[in-house]
Amino acid sequence: xxxxxxxxxFLAHFExxxxxxxxxxxxxxxxxxxxxxxxxxxxxxxxxLGDLPPPAKRATSVQxxxxxxxIENVGKxxxxxxxxxxxxxxxxxxxxxxxxxxxxxxxxxxxxxxxGFDPERLWATVYLDDDEAYDLWRQILPAExxxxxxxxxxxxxxGVPGPCGPCSEIxxxxxxxxxxxxxPEADEERYxxxxxxxxxxxxxxxxxxxxxxxxxxxxxxxxxxxLGLERxxxxxxxxENLYEIDISRPVLDLAAALAGVRxxxxxxxxxxxxxxxxxxxxxxxLVADGVSxxxxxxxxxxxxxxxxxxxxxxxxxxxxxVALELLESVRKVMGPIYPDLDAPIVASIIAGEExxxxxxxTRGLALFDTAVAETKSGGSSQLNGARAFALHxxxxxxxxxxxxxxxxxxxxIDEAEFKRLMDQQRRAAKADRAERRIGNxxxxxxxxxxxxxxxxxxxxxxELVRESTVTALLDLDSAALLPAATEGDExxxxxxITPFYAESGGQESDHGRLVFPGGTADxxxxxxxxxGLIVHRVRVRSGELxxxxxxxxxxxxxxxxxxxxxxTATHLVHRAFRVALGETATQAGSLxxxxxxxxxxxxxxxxPASVVRDVEEEINEVLLRDxxxxxxxxxxxxxxxxxxxxxxxEKYGDAVRVVDIxxxxxxxxxxLCGGTHVARSAQLGAVTLLSxxxxxxxxxxxxxxxxxxxxxxxxxxxxxxxxxxxxxxATRSEEVPERVNDVVTRLxxxxxxxxxxxxxxxxxxxxALVDSARDINGVALVTAQAPDxxxxxxxxxxxxxxxxxxxxxxxxxxxxxxxxxxxxxxVAITPAAxxxxxxxxxxxxxxxxxxxxxxxxxxxxxxxxxSDAGGLPAAFAALEAAVAGQGR
Numbered sequence: 001x002x003x004x005x006x007x008x009x010f011l012a013h014f015e016x017x018x019x020x021x022x023x024x025x026x027x028x029x030x031x032x033x034x035x036x037x038x039x040x041x042x043x044x045x046x047x048x049l050g051d052l053p054p055p056a057k058r059a060t061s062v063q064x065x066x067x068x069x070x071i072e073n074v075g076k077x078x079x080x081x082x083x084x085x086x087x088x089x090x091x092x093x094x095x096x097x098x099x100x101x102x103x104x105x106x107x108x109x110x111x112x113x114x115x116g117f118d119p120e121r122l123w124a125t126v127y128l129d130d131d132e133a134y135d136l137w138r139q140i141l142p143a144e145x146x147x148x149x150x151x152x153x154x155x156x157x158x159g160v161p162g163p164c165g166p167c168s169e170i171x172x173x174x175x176x177x178x179x180x181x182x183x184p185e186a187d188e189e190r191y192x193x194x195x196x197x198x199x200x201x202x203x204x205x206x207x208x209x210x211x212x213x214x215x216x217x218x219x220x221x222x223x224x225x226x227l228g229l230e231r232x233x234x235x236x237x238x239x240e241n242l243y244e245i246d247i248s249r250p251v252l253d254l255a256a257a258l259a260g261v262r263x264x265x266x267x268x269x270x271x272x273x274x275x276x277x278x279x280x281x282x283x284x285x286l287v288a289d290g291v292s293x294x295x296x297x298x299x300x301x302x303x304x305x306x307x308x309x310x311x312x313x314x315x316x317x318x319x320x321x322v323a324l325e326l327l328e329s330v331r332k333v334m335g336p337i338y339p340d341l342d343a344p345i346v347a348s349i350i351a352g353e354e355x356x357x358x359x360x361x362t363r364g365l366a367l368f369d370t371a372v373a374e375t376k377s378g379g380s381s382q383l384n385g386a387r388a389f390a391l392h393x394x395x396x397x398x399x400x401x402x403x404x405x406x407x408x409x410x411x412x413i414d415e416a417e418f419k420r421l422m423d424q425q426r427r428a429a430k431a432d433r434a435e436r437r438i439g440n441x442x443x444x445x446x447x448x449x450x451x452x453x454x455x456x457x458x459x460x461x462x463e464l465v466r467e468s469t470v471t472a473l474l475d476l477d478s479a480a481l482l483p484a485a486t487e488g489d490e491x492x493x494x495x496x497i498t499p500f501y502a503e504s505g506g507q508e509s510d511h512g513r514l515v516f517p518g519g520t521a522d523x524x525x526x527x528x529x530x531x532g533l534i535v536h537r538v539r540v541r542s543g544e545l546x547x548x549x550x551x552x553x554x555x556x557x558x559x560x561x562x563x564x565x566x567x568t569a570t571h572l573v574h575r576a577f578r579v580a581l582g583e584t585a586t587q588a589g590s591l592x593x594x595x596x597x598x599x600x601x602x603x604x605x606x607x608p609a610s611v612v613r614d615v616e617e618e619i620n621e622v623l624l625r626d627x628x629x630x631x632x633x634x635x636x637x638x639x640x641x642x643x644x645x646x647x648x649x650e651k652y653g654d655a656v657r658v659v660d661i662x663x664x665x666x667x668x669x670x671x672l673c674g675g676t677h678v679a680r681s682a683q684l685g686a687v688t689l690l691s692x693x694x695x696x697x698x699x700x701x702x703x704x705x706x707x708x709x710x711x712x713x714x715x716x717x718x719x720x721x722x723x724x725x726x727x728x729x730a731t732r733s734e735e736v737p738e739r740v741n742d743v744v745t746r747l748x749x750x751x752x753x754x755x756x757x758x759x760x761x762x763x764x765x766x767x768a769l770v771d772s773a774r775d776i777n778g779v780a781l782v783t784a785q786a787p788d789x790x791x792x793x794x795x796x797x798x799x800x801x802x803x804x805x806x807x808x809x810x811x812x813x814x815x816x817x818x819x820x821x822x823x824x825x826x827v828a829i830t831p832a833a834x835x836x837x838x839x840x841x842x843x844x845x846x847x848x849x850x851x852x853x854x855x856x857x858x859x860x861x862x863x864x865x866x867s868d869a870g871g872l873p874a875a876f877a878a879l880e881a882a883v884a885g886q887g888r
Contacts, residue, residue: 014060033160040086041224048163050219057094075274083282085229093220127154127166252277259316272312279309288340323354348604349698364397366856373845385417445479456534464555468495506590515552519543562594575669595709626682780811790817792824799826818869850875
């Protein structure tokens, strides 16, 4: 049975049972506790928690999922994948165990409309003390095919605070050829889990593993099930593992063809091929959902997966670019269900990442060779964990590739040290991300606050000052209630009604103050840790602030106005770039701060300066037209029908706010947006775009100034232009470019002449240096320190000139210089020396211990740049000893 038919039958089965069919959400999770959607229930979490009313009592979906917790098992087992599709049926307080179990059984065993499983080959597991589920299964299965298991196997949560509950899993017995008898407890390769029925009835708090507290019963007893589409296809298509099903095998086969290997011929190569097939599918799906490769967060997950795939292809012997061909294979098998894969930006981003990785690979291999040479010259058989970490962290060289290459070189890696440094880096990154902001900690602690205080009403669209009541004072670290706060205290304040805008959608929060009887407090940040709860971070200036007191909440008007101008300008920038570059130039992120903006957008290539100028000019023309800026509330479906842009990564409910710039019937720009804006476009004053740059493969960034900040920038530019005009003796500003170009041309010519003279001086010593060659066991050795300030290019030229003069002799030439705190050096050897077993690359490594590491190369020519010129005499002596040792 084809995967598409398995999917269709699942949705049809539950639709016929009264379930609303819901399309897959983006892989980019709207949940602040998750980077990526890791379960089919994630989009439904607010309904389970009771934060939002569900669209229906019953729902069903096939949700895209990415999990990297088991990434080390991908390719090695039959059931682990980083991307998969989770078929699920959900009940929000409607049916419970008594409904979920027979619904699942009917679909699995029905021949005509289901999957036609032999009931004799199905097993079930239940949580240890779940007698209710056990009794329900006993009505279907004999006792010997029902097993009770502990929390690790039969208690489910998202892995973070949120909904959880005991579960019942259904397994299919693939037969004795796949493993030992005895049910899932004995062998989960033979007994393959196909469906997990979660009885979602509790909310968990923070804690590792299963050591978390249960905070409360959920408002209703819910059902969340997950049937892995790929696992089901594995069984129904009669293949050994999920990499061989119809939507994976074509990618695997193409990878094998591109690498020139045959799947099934070598177990180690098969693992690499399966990793390539899995990770390329995952990477394509992530990019299609708007993720770009970066060095942090979900972007790092994507980068790691793509580079593991490309590293696997390199390991298999592929040396040419392969990413686009593999992507096309993914598109063919996945495109009919996920047409977003065909977007040009997907190919652009993946091709860009491959190009960057190939550059990284070249640089990393040279650094790796240096590390190996140093390790061996030091008499060690273990590569330092810090060097492996530096290759991975600083240069992006895959750790897995380092391990494999080290093994090929007869070395192991200090894995404990590598892991220690990785853990240290993760802790530092986590601490850095956490900062001390309200919205970046475990949000479960704020849910009881919301239940006690109620929803905060935001009135900031209509007013900037209002009387409000303090409903809670909170400790910023624990969200614990405080009775009072005094001068100097910093804490969280919850109001029943607030005019303060909480940071959202790239717009920075409002600042301002709270005035209360006998004192004031500065509002320095505003966040929404859980839906409906707005928390103001305040610092008490004077007096005593008490819970329950009435305060005057006063927004800083000038800051609000400046941020609003930046936000409105961002809408104009978005629209103008889409006009200039096409509809694919959609927003990928933004920052709206007082007087300045940062706008990230999708573009496969750099944007020409002329286009940036055109965009800036169009924006300022819109300002001159003084277009009205207005907002209205409508349904999400109606907003999309009206052509409103929905921004990537934003969370929208059914009722949405739409912002128009221009006439309502035919606006210049229309977007779904909850931010604050000016009333008319002319209030922006001016917009100046300062720069255009790359932030990730396929993603560009422009930064700009708005309003008075833009005018001040232009004024400074005018002053600088006048100063340059005076320096180059230009009478009019229009003459400045020509005069500057003339000065630069003359300067470059002088530099070329100086470089030529310097090269002549350096090369003049070549003949004398050849004559100074020392015989080391029949090898002519020339070691020379060029004059100080000799550049790397001249050092290389001199070394090659000397090598050329030595003709057919077995010779080694080493030239170094001290230049601006660096020690550029070159090791060049003749073919005759190579025939005697000498390697320039390995000889160059002998210098590092004395002048500092840094360099690489090939067997005939190697170069680098150390940092300690004082170590050159010792370095030359070490190299002479190495020549004596290698050249025997």
